[in-house]
Amino acid sequence: MSVFEPISLRPIGVVRSPWKEKFAIPRQSGLARGVESIVELDREWIPAEALRGLEGVSHVWLVCWFHESLADGWRPTVRPPRLGGSVRLGVFATRSPHRPNPISLSLVRLLAVDDRRLRISEADLLDGTPVLDIKPHLPWAEQPEHARCEWAGAAPDRLEVHFAAQAEAEIATHPEAAVLRRVIVESLCWDPRPSSQRDDPTRTFAVALLDVDVRFRVDAAGVEVLTIEPRRRDNLAP
Amino acid sequence: MSVFEPISLRPIGVVRSPWKEKFAIPRQSGLARGVESIVELDREWIPAEALRGLEGVSHVWLVCWFHESLADGWRPTVRPPRLGGSVRLGVFATRSPHRPNPISLSLVRLLAVDDRRLRISEADLLDGTPVLDIKPHLPWAEQPEHARCEWAGAAPDRLEVHFAAQAEAEIATHPEAAVLRRVIVESLCWDPRPSSQRDDPTRTFAVALLDVDVRFRVDAAGVEVLTIEPRRRDNLAP
Numbered sequence: 001m002s003v004f005e006p007i008s009l010r011p012i013g014v015v016r017s018p019w020k021e022k023f024a025i026p027r028q029s030g031l032a033r034g035v036e037s038i039v040e041l042d043r044e045w046i047p048a049e050a051l052r053g054l055e056g057v058s059h060v061w062l063v064c065w066f067h068e069s070l071a072d073g074w075r076p077t078v079r080p081p082r083l084g085g086s087v088r089l090g091v092f093a094t095r096s097p098h099r100p101n102p103i104s105l106s107l108v109r110l111l112a113v114d115d116r117r118l119r120i121s122e123a124d125l126l127d128g129t130p131v132l133d134i135k136p137h138l139p140w141a142e143q144p145e146h147a148r149c150e151w152a153g154a155a156p157d158r159l160e161v162h163f164a165a166q167a168e169a170e171i172a173t174h175p176e177a178a179v180l181r182r183v184i185v186e187s188l189c190w191d192p193r194p195s196s197q198r199d200d201p202t203r204t205f206a207v208a209l210l211d212v213d214v215r216f217r218v219d220a221a222g223v224e225v226l227t228i229e230p231r232r233r234d235n236l237a238p
Numbered sequence: 239m240s241v242f243e244p245i246s247l248r249p250i251g252v253v254r255s256p257w258k259e260k261f262a263i264p265r266q267s268g269l270a271r272g273v274e275s276i277v278e279l280d281r282e283w284i285p286a287e288a289l290r291g292l293e294g295v296s297h298v299w300l301v302c303w304f305h306e307s308l309a310d311g312w313r314p315t316v317r318p319p320r321l322g323g324s325v326r327l328g329v330f331a332t333r334s335p336h337r338p339n340p341i342s343l344s345l346v347r348l349l350a351v352d353d354r355r356l357r358i359s360e361a362d363l364l365d366g367t368p369v370l371d372i373k374p375h376l377p378w379a380e381q382p383e384h385a386r387c388e389w390a391g392a393a394p395d396r397l398e399v400h401f402a403a404q405a406e407a408e409i410a411t412h413p414e415a416a417v418l419r420r421v422i423v424e425s426l427c428w429d430p431r432p433s434s435q436r437d438d439p440t441r442t443f444a445v446a447l448l449d450v451d452v453r454f455r456v457d458a459a460g461v462e463v464l465t466i467e468p469r470r471r472d473n474l475a476p
Contacts, residue, residue: 054331
């Protein structure tokens with residue numbers, strides 16, 4: 001394999017998304033319906049005409065770089081959360097971000113193109129993710145009949161998301177209450193809890209979404225959003 | 239955009255395919271039905287267990303490096319062959335290999351996994367292409383309803399492929415005649431001719447497939463394979 005030249009890449013842009021940390025990002029594209037993100041292209045490198053014709057494309061592939069997974073390295077096998085965290089699969093049989101080359105692949109809905117700025121929805125990408133490429137999705141080539149992935153045969157179960165009275169009051173004061181509500185529901189309904197922390201229904205979790213910190217817990221009735229507060233943790237993207 | 243660290247990649251393996259030059263490679267994955275390729279993983283880096291569970295996956299994404307398109311660089315707009323070569327589209331609205339980061343994306347059928355060797359079909363990759371990543375295709379996330387790409391709304395038209403008497407005689411002497419016939423038919427039926435060279439039905443073209451050189455022409459009746467000869471050109475992969 002030493003015949004290859006080293007490969008080096010330069011990002012074409014960056015993702016701006018409501019997800020300010022990896023926790024609670026839906027574990028696949030296509031799940032977070034109606035949650036918008038932005039792709040900002042590098043204006044010094046990419047001219048606007050490089051996007052000409054994209055308005056006739058409904059879904060695009062975003063090929064990105066899992067920049068926040070890089071430091072952890074990779075292992076040959078991983079334990080997918082949807083298998084309860086006990087079954088090991090080879091990394092190439094999964095979509096784990098911890099890969100030899102941590103390249104991500106997300107199919108997103110393209111809502112609008114405005115100069116070097118793409119409005120998208122249904123992404124699954126951390127705020128600040130470097131974008132490497134954008135490609136049109138071609139349904140006639142990329143939607144084979146009878147395709148199957150045995151260990152992940154269907155979308156994950158969707159939980160009900162309820163807001164406690166305090167959280168309802170807090171969300172009402174947010175300048176973009178409807179957007180925030182949708183981000184919270186579409187992020188938490190897929191049960192973001194690690195497999196190892198699902199046994200105690202009183203346990204609370206905190207996650208940074210948009211400009212707030214959200215506390216929630218999960219029991220048999222679904223997800224209960226407890227509090228919504230202005231961001232306090234300063235180790236996250238603004 | 240200067241916040242990003244430079245990104246460097248190391249291929250995890252290489253594609254072995256019947257396509258020994260770019261000319262006549264089908265212009266998308268999923269088209270060359272029944273044409274097999276091999277992914278050979280780097281045995282010094284990738285352990286066999288990294289593929290555990292892949293046998294339960296019918297289709298995988300191959301993320302590769304368009305190594306033979308690199309030297310030509312990229313332009314903001316390209317002229318897709320299917321639009322007759324006269325319409326310019328932004329490179330990100332197309333699947334052209336000449337991209338800012340020349341990363342390819344191919345959805346292929348996984349036939350078998352044998353240690354660090356994957357048998358696949360329906361690829362569209364040049365022999366010797368470096369492989370960067372392998373991911374399972376997840377139909378429930380990656381087959382959205384009502385997806386559309388207006389400028390490429392359906393598979394390209396398929397031409398009939400006929401073999402002249404001389405080509406029939408030559409193919410019969412090949413040790414893998416049936417494989418060779420399928421590679422020829424599934425490569426030429428999509429009309430590989432450049433848009434600018436379609437006006438003269440007597441013009442002949444040559445292409446390297448497997449271990450032979452194939453000469454053909456295209457007229458209103460379809461593709462006529464004229465001759466099939468052992469490889470003579472030494473500027474190609476063996």
